Amino acid sequence: MRTPLLLLPLLALASCDQAKDLVSKAKQIKPQTAASAVSPGAADVRDITEGQFDEIIKTPGKLVIVDYHADWCGPCKMLSPVLKEVAGEYSGRTLVAKINVDHAKSLAQKEGVGGIPDVRFYRDGKRVDQFVGYIDAGQVREKFAKHAPASAPAGGADSPEGTPTPAEPAIQPMKKDWMPPGMEKKGT
Template sequence: MASEKINVLEEANFNDTVNNAKTPVLVDFWADWCGPCKMIAPVVEEVAEEYEGRMKVAKLNVDENGSVAANYSVVSIPTLIVFKDGSEAERIVGYRSKKELKAILDKYI
């Protein structure tokens, strides 16, 4: 599933991971049954490789961690949220190409 460059988040480690990160954090909110989530997964993995050391990349399964998704009002997936200094900086809903995603992420590194 996720490469070793991608952190797997759940309710127990979400706040620690996002709030204590020294770099911006991109969190991919996804589910197994979501077609567009499967389409963007390889893009997220490539970004995790390319941005290693400059941005932390993580995934959160919304079916297994519904309360976290609810806390951030995630109603459509895939939703990617960029956190900077523990706060939401930008939200991307739906599939984006690697070029589009990198253009957004580059603003935060």
């Protein structure tokens, strides 16, 4: 591991024992990424059965991600927390439906699942994307960003009493005679 540049001045001034202690502490600190700095919302992740499949993929206004997996599959176990994390970043706009291929063999065969993990993206019942095998979080985020709706569906779980909250414009037009506080307009 490389020593962070911020520690170099400290290492130059500190004794050898102090420098070793600082470096060991720096190695123990996990760097905070932009994704971990933001606390994502709760991800909607459900284990579903064959009978629920057709209804779930037709969920209106949401991106439905179907994850075909198995308990014994290593790449599936690596991908599962990535899907949950990214789905949490799209809280209210996505639903992750997990299907264990060992328990839903006929559905997996009907859908043409040849390898796992097999992840498919659906909007209003239509498949819009798919990948097979493990991909990193950045690639998963790209797929979510490409297909997730821009906002949560009206009446979703995120809005109180099922009513959508209107978005306020980020930039308001400035009034013609506006002056900064403490300033007066001089007479002409």
